[in-house]
Amino acid sequence: MSTYISSVKKVFRNKWIKWIVIVSSLILLFLIGLYVSIYLGLFGKVPTVDDISSIKQEQATQLLDKDQTLIGKYYIYDRQPIAYTDLPKHLIDALVATEDSRFYEHDGIDNISLMRVFVKSLILRDKTAGGGSTITLQLAKNLYGRKHYAIFSMLINKFKESIVAKRIESVYSKEEIITLYLNTVPFSDNTYGIESASLKFFNKSVNDISINEAATLVGTLKANTYYNPRVYTERSRNRRNVVLKQMVNYGYLSKDSLDYYSKQEQRLDYRSFNHDLGIAPYFRAEVKKQLESILDTLKTPDGEKYDLYKDGLIVHTTLDFKMQQLAEMAMKEHMSKLQTDFEKSYGNDSPWNKNSKLLESAISKLAKVKYYKEKGWSQTQIKDSLQLKRPIDVFSWRGDTIKNLSTIDSLKHYLKFLNTGMLSIEPTTGAVRAYVGGIDYRYFKYDHISQSERQVGSTFKPFVYTAAIDNNLSPCTYFSLNKVTYTDYDNWTPTNSGSGEEDPYINYTLENALSNSVNTISVKVLEEIGIPKVLEQVKTLGISKTLPNEPSLALGVAEISLKDLTGAYASYLNKGKSVKPYYITKIEDKFGNVIATFEPEISKEEAYSAYTRQVLLEMMKSTVNKGTARRLRSTYGLENEIAGKTGTTQDNKDGWFVGLTPNLVTITWVGNDNHAIGFKSTSLGQGSNSALPIFAKFYQKLNKDTDFNSITKAQFEKPSEQVLSDLDCEPTKRDGFIKRLFKKKNKKKSFH
Incomplete structure (x- = not known):
């Protein structure tokens, strides 16, 4: 010793x-x-056992369509929790094999690995020491984050995480820890949680992902930007194969399976839930506005306000995901071609390049110009700033690109684009099934359904005829085509579209006049029944704004939103009752408790008689079968039961089409956001050419999908014998010799 x-x-x-x-x-x-x-x-509070027991994570609000399909989310962190029972075994195996092979054996800390990190961090001062992290330690970091300290920052954070990890293990089972981890860990593209990542990269819920898909997502955890499967395909594939090898090493996968899976291509089905991208961005933006107002009126059980971005609400909407996809496809197919034709028609004389006054007016409205003026900049300074070129993202139907443009160059570029609005609703409830507010939400935020009011042109005429029929004017009443100059309205002389001199001695029935959208007769019908009755009629259809009290009302000079117009037209399919288009059916909290429900807003009284409704439907069927919308039959081959109305405003500024089928109302509008820019010619800008094709292509796609048979194969109700009898007359009638002898070709009179 x-x-x-x-x-x-x-x-x-x-x-x-x-x-x-x-x-x-x-x-x-x-x-x-x-x-x-x-x-x-x-060094700051360390979460206690009680804190850990009551973990509350921020969760994205989910937006669902009418069939529970996810169409979008509102979030700060894109997180969507899921239960352990929904996690496939091969996902858990891939995670454990790659991130923490002794997960089921330790109590949250891998002491050997942790000591290695401490030594490297403290003695070697290696900032990239890394390693030593168990799944529980990573969870602690995910839940509570890290702080920066002046010295020993990594060491302090690691110690904190080790304390929290021990407490997590004392509170939760291994299954619960796995669930918490996978619900909070960050994946690529600013995505938090395995369910959100699975939906984003593979367009499927996590319980449906394959072994390869699970390995791909787990592989990104090492460095979610570096191994982003959307951006770095080959790099992600190699990392996926590393995960598969780890699964083999720890007995979760056979060697034979490794050969099979590692040779498979990396296939993504990417769906972005970015607020500006993805399906129905205009719809999602409008719903968000409504939700913000709704949530201001609701309280949580604790008396707090709900947070749209953090509380994991579930919002059930009326939208039909598949129908929305088809609507957007139809819009893009038509608008891309129409834009080419539009630019070609102007050639080198386009207003966005040649019209200096138009350009100056557009420049003066720019927010940055107003800001510069407030700062006291001179005109020269402002001009120099606007001419400074810089690389910017630019929209194009041929594909987005980056160009070196000045503010003025950019303004000219965007001035030329036609825009659109399209809304489809269920006529009996107002439930919105498809909503296209513009051509591309990233570059054109203005919503042409809810925000825009444009002149509605000839789509207003059915309201005039409705008031006339409901006030006992016979459908077979004949009106002359001849022009009339109204002396008490600045000698205003309404004319009909098209070229050539019309025969002033020809008379049309109301059906023939409406189906061919005859301007001169529409004004005469308005004169016959009086402006007040038409204004009252429109008000009963849910259009409450003040409209022009003048004869040109018959030709659609009134500016009405597409949303209100659609709700009014629904009355022809809903027993004379207008509806208010609506978007949300109910809202649930994250636990599935219903916190708000919403019912359709339907007019309580019929705006006109059943007889009037049937007559107008027959007239609008004629518009499709032999009138201004006949190309639905001849060009697009649609055989569906359709009633409709085209519309074109003065100087070809706006093109409209209203399409009515028994179970769906669809209205499309096309025009330029700048009211000073119209189509070069009526042939290009008329509603039957600019707006109708979107509806036509939309229905062509619906017809190919049997899921929409209830819409595409629906039949209109059979009109009464009285209606058929009252419409049974010759569409035209020529004046006799005596009447022609004394009839003036261009009559002058006052409007009464």
Whole structure:
């Protein structure tokens, strides 16, 4: 024994050994002191067991379509929690094999690996020490984040996480820890949680992902930007194969399976839930506005306000995901071609390049110009700033690109684009099934359904005829085509579209006049029944805004929103009752409790008689079968039961089409956002050419999908014998010789 003691003393007489022991002891005391001080909260509060037991994570609000399909989310962090029972076994196996092979054996800390990190961080001062992280330690970091400290930052954070990890293990089972981890871990593209990642990269819920898809997502955890499967396909594939090898190493996958899976291509079905991208962005933006107002009126069980971006609400909407997809496809197919024709028609004489007054007016409305003026900049300084070129993202139907443009160049570029609005609703409820507010939400935020009001042109005429029929004007009443100059309205002379001189001695029935959109007769019908009755009729259809009290009302000079117009037209399919288009059916909290429900807003009274409704439907069927919308049959080959109305405004500024089928009302509008820019010619800008094709292409796609048979194969109700009898007359009648002898071709009179 004395020999052993003597040997020990001899060793410690060596100054190097002595210093190593002293330094090691000091380091150990430092580490113990640091750990205790962190434990006591000297470096900030460490979450307690109670805190950990009541973990509350921010969750994205989910937006669902009428069939529970996810169409979008509102979030700060894109997180969508899921239960352990929904996690496939191969996903859990891939995670454990790659991130923490001894997960089921330790109590949250892998002491050997952690000590290695401490030594590398403290002694070697290696900022990239890494390693040592168990799934539980990573969960602690995911839940509570890290803080920056002046010195020993990595060490302090690691100690904190080790304390939290121990407490997590004392509160939760291994299954619960796996679930919490996968619900909080960050994946590529700013996505939090496995369910959100699975939906984004593979367009499927996590319980449906394959082994390869699971390995791909787990592989991104090492570095979610570096291994982003959308951006770095090959890099992600190689990392996926590493995960598969780890699964083989730890017995979760056979070697034969490895060969099979590792040779498969990396296939994504990417769906972005970015607020500006994805399906129905205009719809999602409008719903968000409504939700913000609705949530202001609701309280949580704790008396707090709901947070749209953090509380994981579930919003059930009326939208039909598949129908929306078809609507957007139809819009893009037509608008891309129409834009080419539009630019070609102007050639080198386009108003966005040649009209200096138009350009100056557009420049003066720019927010940055107003800002510069407020700052006291001179006109020269402002002009110089607007001419400064810089690389910017530019929209094009041929594909987005980056161009070196000045503000003025950019303004000219965007001035030329035609825009659109399209709304489809269920006529009996107003439930919105498809909603296209513009051509591309990223570059054109203005919503042409809910925000825009444009002149509605000839789509207003059915309201005039409705008032006339409902006030006992016979459908077979004949009106002359001849022009009339109204002396009490600045000698205003309404004319009909098209070229050539019309025969003033020809008379049309109301059906023939409406189906061919005859302007001169529409004004005469308005005169016959009086403006007040038409204004009252329109008000009963849910259009409450003040409309022009003048004869041009018959030609659609009134500016009405597409949304209100659609709700009014629904009355022809809903027993004379207008509806208010609506978007949300109910809202649930994250636990599935219903916190708000919404019912359709339907007019309580019929705006006109059943007889009038049937007559107008027959007239609008004629518009499709032999009138201004006949190309639905001849060009697009649609055989559906359709009633409709085209519309074109003065100077070809706006093109409209109203399409009515028994179970769906669809209205499309096309025009330029700048009211000063119209189509070069009526042949290009008329509603039957600019707006109708979107409806036509939309229905062509609906017809190919049997899921929409209830819409595409629906039949209109059979009109009564009285209606058929009253419409049974010759569409035209020519004046007799005596009447022609005394009839003036261009009559002058006052409007009464």
